[in-house]
Amino acid sequence: MGGKDLSIADQKVNAQLYFCLANACLRGHAVLLYGGMGANKTTLVNLLGSSFLGLELERVEDLMVTGHPEQTEEKIVGFLDPRQWTGQEAGPTQVLWTSWALSNWKLINEINRFPSGKQNLFLEILQKRRIIYAGQVCQPGDTCYFATMNPEFSATYPLDQALLDRISACVPAYQPDFLAGLLLSEREKEVRDLAAMLPRFTEEEFSSLPGLVAEIPLSSQVELAVLCLIRDFTLCERAPSYDKTQLSGSKPSLGLCSGCHYHNNPEAICWQADEGLSDRVRQDLRIFCRAFAFLLGREADLEVLRAIAPYVIWHRITPLASRLEKPPYFGAGKLAYVAELVNKSIDRTMNERREMNLIYSRAMDGEISASQAIEELMLFDDPIARLDYVPSLESRP
Amino acid sequence: MKLSSFMNSVYPEGNPSSRIKKSRKDMIFSLEDLADRIGERPDRARVEELVGGEASQIELLLSSQPDKRCAMIWGYVSSLAAERSPLPLRLPARDYVGLELAGGSIILEKGRDHVGERMSGGRIKIEGAAGDYLGQEMKGGGIVAAGCRDYAFRQMKGGWGVVKGDAGKFLGLGNSGGRIAVQGSCRERAGWMMRAGRLFVRGDAGEYLGLLMSGGEIMVRGEAGRRAGWRSKGGRIAASSFGPEAADGALELG
Numbered sequence: 001m002g003g004k005d006l007s008i009a010d011q012k013v014n015a016q017l018y019f020c021l022a023n024a025c026l027r028g029h030a031v032l033l034y035g036g037m038g039a040n041k042t043t044l045v046n047l048l049g050s051s052f053l054g055l056e057l058e059r060v061e062d063l064m065v066t067g068h069p070e071q072t073e074e075k076i077v078g079f080l081d082p083r084q085w086t087g088q089e090a091g092p093t094q095v096l097w098t099s100w101a102l103s104n105w106k107l108i109n110e111i112n113r114f115p116s117g118k119q120n121l122f123l124e125i126l127q128k129r130r131i132i133y134a135g136q137v138c139q140p141g142d143t144c145y146f147a148t149m150n151p152e153f154s155a156t157y158p159l160d161q162a163l164l165d166r167i168s169a170c171v172p173a174y175q176p177d178f179l180a181g182l183l184l185s186e187r188e189k190e191v192r193d194l195a196a197m198l199p200r201f202t203e204e205e206f207s208s209l210p211g212l213v214a215e216i217p218l219s220s221q222v223e224l225a226v227l228c229l230i231r232d233f234t235l236c237e238r239a240p241s242y243d244k245t246q247l248s249g250s251k252p253s254l255g256l257c258s259g260c261h262y263h264n265n266p267e268a269i270c271w272q273a274d275e276g277l278s279d280r281v282r283q284d285l286r287i288f289c290r291a292f293a294f295l296l297g298r299e300a301d302l303e304v305l306r307a308i309a310p311y312v313i314w315h316r317i318t319p320l321a322s323r324l325e326k327p328p329y330f331g332a333g334k335l336a337y338v339a340e341l342v343n344k345s346i347d348r349t350m351n352e353r354r355e356m357n358l359i360y361s362r363a364m365d366g367e368i369s370a371s372q373a374i375e376e377l378m379l380f381d382d383p384i385a386r387l388d389y390v391p392s393l394e395s396r397p
Numbered sequence: 398m399k400l401s402s403f404m405n406s407v408y409p410e411g412n413p414s415s416r417i418k419k420s421r422k423d424m425i426f427s428l429e430d431l432a433d434r435i436g437e438r439p440d441r442a443r444v445e446e447l448v449g450g451e452a453s454q455i456e457l458l459l460s461s462q463p464d465k466r467c468a469m470i471w472g473y474v475s476s477l478a479a480e481r482s483p484l485p486l487r488l489p490a491r492d493y494v495g496l497e498l499a500g501g502s503i504i505l506e507k508g509r510d511h512v513g514e515r516m517s518g519g520r521i522k523i524e525g526a527a528g529d530y531l532g533q534e535m536k537g538g539g540i541v542a543a544g545c546r547d548y549a550f551r552q553m554k555g556g557w558g559v560v561k562g563d564a565g566k567f568l569g570l571g572n573s574g575g576r577i578a579v580q581g582s583c584r585e586r587a588g589w590m591m592r593a594g595r596l597f598v599r600g601d602a603g604e605y606l607g608l609l610m611s612g613g614e615i616m617v618r619g620e621a622g623r624r625a626g627w628r629s630k631g632g633r634i635a636a637s638s639f640g641p642e643a644a645d646g647a648l649e650l651g
Binding site for chain 2: 220221223224261262263264265266267350354357358360361362364365367381
């Protein structure tokens with residue numbers, strides 16, 4: 001693995017490891033490890049699976065599916081038991097489920113080697129507790145989902161936006177740094193031997209983790225910052241119902257924002273990315289904030305949100321090339337660029353938006369009249385005030 | 398939980414880190430926004446006062462595409478940007494680039510109209526040809542252009558201008574100072590009503606060179622057209638040869 005690339009206030013951790021650990025503490029969420037060959041993406045997930053499930057490494061390795069064009073639903077999920085056609089007894093259709101389908105630790109290896117059509121299979125499976133095939137239902141229970149992928153190579157396929165939206169966090173997997181390389185050189189034991197030395201969770205301990213995470217409270221600042229962050233990306237003055245996720249043909253990169261009041265305003269985020277964010281992002285931000293706070297033994301505060309939000313958002317959006325290609329991003333620093341947008345949104349919510357948020361809340365609670373609030377809110381040149389708060393107050397009886 | 402209770406928990410009273418809209422209240426979101434605040438007669442002082450010194454604000458305005466109403470304002474912003482830039486600033490070809498420029502350097506791939514108008518310092522280099530009114534009413538600084546159209550350096554009071562190619566009509570009209578050098582030729586009425594300053598043309602000059610001039614110097618290395626120095630009251634005109642009806646005082650270099 002690479003170095004400690006994730007800073008949460010004064011704590012520095014390895015993002016690849018901690019996002020996998022956080023996901024192991026959750027259920028029904030998927031983490032995608034993205035990186036070049038040999039960055040130990042698959043090995044890490046399998047090692048963690050071995051530890052969290054209390055299984056031998058080889059058994060965990062048998063649980064994963066690997067992407068290639070010849071993979072079919074039958075090979076991945078299960079197939080009809082052929083013996084039932086020759087038997088005398090009538091009864092419900094028998095399906096032989098694969099070990100991957102039955103497992104509650106699901107790794108989809110090299111997910112972008114599945115052709116686009118076959119990626120649709122995972123739309124249903126990810127984040128669901130049940131798998132349905134041939135009218136039969138497999139219930140592995142609450143499941144941890146992981147996926148790995150390489151950058152675009154000749155045999156890979158682009159990932160569908162809907163599939164990417166179902167992936168809670170995408171984490172770059174870097175090659176081992178200098179010290180890690182040195183340690184790997186000195187390593188005498190095989191990975192499977194090291195896996196045997198890892199602490200093992202009991203089934204009860206493993207299943208208790210989501211409950212422990214859920215007990216971590218989120219501060220009201222995080223709740224508000226998450227809501228505003230989503231709206232900052234999603235609101236668009238020119239989209240139907242101001243909702244950028246409704247756009248199909250036109251988008252900011254195709255000139256949608258030309259002449260718009262917010263266009264080229266560096267404080268506004270709406271025009272800097274083609275896609276809006278779905279409500280899944282809100283859920284993912286909240287739960288991963290809690291999981292990281294649980295892992296690091298700290299409060300789920302804004303520092304945690306600032307650190308994890310870029311990893312939850314960056315794979316779901318396409319930043320405007322004209323912004324991304326400028327220094328210091330040079331077209332390659334998409335994660336850093338999204339981190340800048342995230343920080344901008346959180347700072348604005350915690351500072352400049354204070355007055356307008358208080359006005360809106362007082363109007364909603366009936367402490368001031370809606371017309372007075374609208375008049376005051378119109379003075380704020382902020383997409384949330386103009387496109388969210390004012391229409392909401394106008395529609396009040 | 399009431400929404401106002403939730404908001405109050407987010408923004409506790411007396412939180413010193415909170416900055417309300419005041420700091421951003423006067424942020425200018427577009428050239429149109431700035432034009433609305435300035436009114437119908439933009440001037441540099443007002444633009445400078447409203448835009449301030451924040452780099453992101455200048456960058457935002459500079460990246461906008463100005464319409465006719467905002468063209469002069471964009472020109473002022475381009476000058477503010479150049480004066481604050483430690484390196485020469487490369488800008489797109491637009492009208493009024495470097496309007497009232499006082500310092501810094503601007504590089505343009507090609508020029509439109511009114512480039513370097515009323516500039517008092519700094520440098521403007523135009524790699525291609527400029528449009529009309531290049532360096533009009535300039536008081537200082539310098540402009541280098543590959544060529545220019547009509548009314549270049551009109552009513553110039555100081556500074557210098559170099560045109561590496563040909564100039565159009567009415568070059569240096571009404572000048573009262575400054576120096577102009579044209580490496581190519583210029584068309585008719587160069588130095589018209591010139592009162593002071595110098596005009597040098599390496600190639601030929603069109604008719605009515607130095608028409609009604611009362612001071613300054615005009616030297617043409619090539620041939621001047623007819624009626625050079627027509628009704629002039631002062632100053633000096635020299636050319637290698639003159640067309641018909643040249644003024645009596647015109648000096649033929651041969």
